[in-house]
Amino acid sequence: xxxxxxxxxLLPAVLAGGAAxxxxxxxxxxxxxxxxxxxxxxxxxxxxxxxAETGGKARHLAVSPEGTVYVKLNKPTAQGGILxxxxxxxxxxxxxxxxxxxxxTGMYLKNGYLYASSDKDVYRYKLDAKNQVVSPSQPELVVAxxxxxxxxxxxxxxxxxxxxxxxxxxxxxxxxxxxDREKGSMGIANCPVLDSAGGIWQFKADGQRQRQAxxxxxxxxxxxxxxxxxxxxxxxxxxxxxxxxxxHDIFPAMYDEKTSSQLPAECMYAVKGGDNAGWPYxxxxxxxxxxxxxxxxxxxxxxxxxxxxxxxxxxxxxxxAPNALLFYTGTMFPAKYRNGAFxxxxxxxxxxxxxxxxxxxxxxxxxxxxxxxPYEVFADNFSGSAAKTASGRADHRPCGLAQGPDGSLYxxxxxxxxIFRIVYNK
Amino acid sequence: xxRSSLLGAxxxxxxxxxxxxxxxxxxxxxxxxxxxxxxxAPAPALLxxxxxxxxxxxxxxxxxxxxxxxxxxxxxxxTEYVLGDKARLTNILVHGFAEKVEIQGETxxxxxxxxxFLTDAQMAAVLTYVRNSFGNKASAISVAExxxxxxxxx
Numbered sequence: 091x092x093x094x095x096x097x098x099x100l101l102p103a104v105l106a107g108g109a110a111x112x113x114x115x116x117x118x119x120x121x122x123x124x125x126x127x128x129x130x131x132x133x134x135x136x137x138x139x140x141x142a143e144t145g146g147k148a149r150h151l152a153v154s155p156e157g158t159v160y161v162k163l164n165k166p167t168a169q170g171g172i173l174x175x176x177x178x179x180x181x182x183x184x185x186x187x188x189x190x191x192x193x194x195t196g197m198y199l200k201n202g203y204l205y206a207s208s209d210k211d212v213y214r215y216k217l218d219a220k221n222q223v224v225s226p227s228q229p230e231l232v233v234a235x236x237x238x239x240x241x242x243x244x245x246x247x248x249x250x251x252x253x254x255x256x257x258x259x260x261x262x263x264x265x266x267x268x269x270d271r272e273k274g275s276m277g278i279a280n281c282p283v284l285d286s287a288g289g290i291w292q293f294k295a296d297g298q299r300q301r302q303a304x305x306x307x308x309x310x311x312x313x314x315x316x317x318x319x320x321x322x323x324x325x326x327x328x329x330x331x332x333x334x335x336x337x338h339d340i341f342p343a344m345y346d347e348k349t350s351s352q353l354p355a356e357c358m359y360a361v362k363g364g365d366n367a368g369w370p371y372x373x374x375x376x377x378x379x380x381x382x383x384x385x386x387x388x389x390x391x392x393x394x395x396x397x398x399x400x401x402x403x404x405x406x407x408x409x410x411a412p413n414a415l416l417f418y419t420g421t422m423f424p425a426k427y428r429n430g431a432f433x434x435x436x437x438x439x440x441x442x443x444x445x446x447x448x449x450x451x452x453x454x455x456x457x458x459x460x461x462x463x464p465y466e467v468f469a470d471n472f473s474g475s476a477a478k479t480a481s482g483r484a485d486h487r488p489c490g491l492a493q494g495p496d497g498s499l500y501x502x503x504x505x506x507x508x509i510f511r512i513v514y515n516k
Numbered sequence: 517x518x519r520s521s522l523l524g525a526x527x528x529x530x531x532x533x534x535x536x537x538x539x540x541x542x543x544x545x546x547x548x549x550x551x552x553x554x555x556x557a558p559a560p561a562l563l564x565x566x567x568x569x570x571x572x573x574x575x576x577x578x579x580x581x582x583x584x585x586x587x588x589x590x591x592x593x594x595t596e597y598v599l600g601d602k603a604r605l606t607n608i609l610v611h612g613f614a615e616k617v618e619i620q621g622e623t624x625x626x627x628x629x630x631x632x633f634l635t636d637a638q639m640a641a642v643l644t645y646v647r648n649s650f651g652n653k654a655s656a657i658s659v660a661e662x663x664x665x666x667x668x669x670x
Contacts, residue, residue: 147587164587240627271629273573339576369611393662439585442576482579487586505586 121181121498121513127487129511131470133514134426138469141183141500141509142175148502150246150414150490152199155219158496159183161510162197162206164498164504166190169178171245172197172206174223181498181511189226195316196247196257199297205255207245209238212257212293221421233257235302237286240270242314248327250320255295256327257412259302260314261288265386266370273340277386281370284310288369290318290329311367312359315414315490316436323429324459327361328403330433334373334384335440341385350393351444352377356412356430357402357460358454368399376405384442388441406459409438409446413489417428417456420497423514429458434488434501437479445480449473451488451512469512473502486510558644558656566645569638573631574646582650588626590619593650602643602657606665609639636662 116258123137128428147164154160157177165171169188176186196207198504203214213229232255235398236245239262246258263270266281281288286302289310309329317330338350345353357363372381372395381399383389400476406412414434418427430453437448451469455462473484490502501510577589584591592598597605597619611629616623634642639657646655 240616241625245627267613269629270627273629273631274635336576339573369641437577439588440576440578481581482585483581483583 094410095466098325108297110491116443119358120515121511123515124512129471130510131473132512132514133466133468136469136512138510138512139179139181141511142185144173144175144185144507144509145425146173146507147504148173148507149195149244149504150197151492152197152204152502153492153494153500153508154199154217155495156221157183159220159509160197160199160204161509162194162503163507164195165193168225171208172204172392173507175504177412178478181513183509187226189223192231195244198247198249200249203234203295204277204324205249205295207247207257209243210236212236212245212247212255214295226272230298231298231350232295233302233305236291237262238301239263239283239287241386242287242317242332244314246316246318247322248318249295250327251325252320253295255293255297256308256318256320257291257293257305257391258315258318258329259287259289259291260316260332263288263370264336265340265384266384267340271320271340272337273392275386276338277370277384277510283370288313290315290327292363302367306363306386308363309359309361309365310369311365311369313369316411316413319415319431321360321417321459322419322496324360326459328415328431329359329371330415331357331359331367331402333357333408333412334369335409337385337391343390344385346445351441352408354382354408355402355405355408356431356435357414358404358406358415359400360460361400365400366398367370367402368395370477371395372399374402374405376407379405402431403466403496404454404465406435406452406465407447408441409434411438414491416491416493416499418493418497420493422497423499424516426455429459430454432491432499433465434491435490436487436504437473437482437484441481442482446482447479449484449487449500451491467500469510472501527578560570562641563645563648563658565638566641566643567649568641569634570645570649573634577626582646583625583635585626587622587652590622590624590626591650592652593618594647596651598646602655602661603665603668605643605647606639606662607655609643609644611633636666640655641668 097328124139127138151161159175161173171190174184192208194208198205216221237295242260269275269277291305292308294304314332333354337345355376380394383393413436416432433449433452449472452465453468472486473479486503487505489504492500499512582592609631613628640661644656
């Protein structure tokens, strides 16, 4: 309380000081949070502000070293499917233009290019010295014609440091049943979905018009990954899987509603080339700490599977829908956050009739490149209230994460299109 | 079966009668209080049965308030499918639905599985319930109508 009062007291001085203060400060200027931290609940010392209201379904986002924010929309608006937000002196930003007439999810900035994905393709846009898109209407088509089925359409993307692009191709099925999501329908033997989906595909980051078959199926048995990031410390890919839905709806005799709302865990995997995480044959039980045989494939809620499939490196409550993963490398936040992971939990729907959960950004502490200890709820109350969380009628749903040049954390919301920024001021 | 055919029969009678024995206390008071409205309004017992089916088989996707889940499962609030043609609506339950059509200006990425395991009476009850809940008001769907739609095969 004391610190925030102090911060507000300082605010007029900062505004008046203007450019002079910029020049004096060795680090970036302080950004003042909005009153009430824009409705978010944060640990002590942190503040939040609304950077901009985009009015679009803001999926993933990227922030350039100059503070320009690029936001990928799930559905293009009149301005386009990618919005350009230019920073202002207050730490907020203004939507100045847009381009790309396609919806999608992926947005990633690296090596002088802005990468963007539709639900079928991956594009990249050359950036100039100030990280501005050179030809908004003429992107390179890096990957074309990715598998797109009836669900799990997001093609999330990330690059490593060796010129490779990783793309999620979500399974076009819940659990590979003969009849998707139908009560009692069993799993298809040798699930054919895995041939073209349910995994991460690797491509050349500078390739042109690569077809899916020209890429490598880098990891399989991952139902749907929306949040993924490259861990530079481990030089390894980490992904967040959306676990399967509807154990009770499909197998009511084996799972009651409460159990079904708690199974399976949302899992974090550290992935190496060739790994198999086991979807649709298994799911992860967070209470038993075991991989369980899926009921579609002969499981009964009790049979565990010990071999063959990789274990998650961390597990989170069921159905919370991790939509973004970000390894924090900044110096603005206290030391404990460095090289740890932020996870945006979009919020559940498949816990009904039990109360819904999520709608927050979590922090997962890391040590030596591995999760270390339990996660913490970092930024909460995107929903607006406990009642809105429980009903699932959330005001905002965190979907994308990006780190600003000063180390602040940007969070996008694909419900109202609000872009939040979380800063540490101590 | 006995219970459901009874409900089907009571539905046909609802316009004329005050539902003898069809339900608990509600059935005795409601029709008396609003004798005129009873002509179009489905019987409370039928709605209660429909609600049970809804909770068991629809709520996990379309949610308790019928509002659906953004981008995933559509709302059932005043949509043209819910309020419109009864055979089309019934077929959504019988065959499932994955057309990715625009519903009130949005599209939804999940799939609606077939619910052909439901009895004619359960379908009539749940559809009548949906058409008269979440702010909707539309005529009941009878067991005979469900039967006819299912017999037609498509």
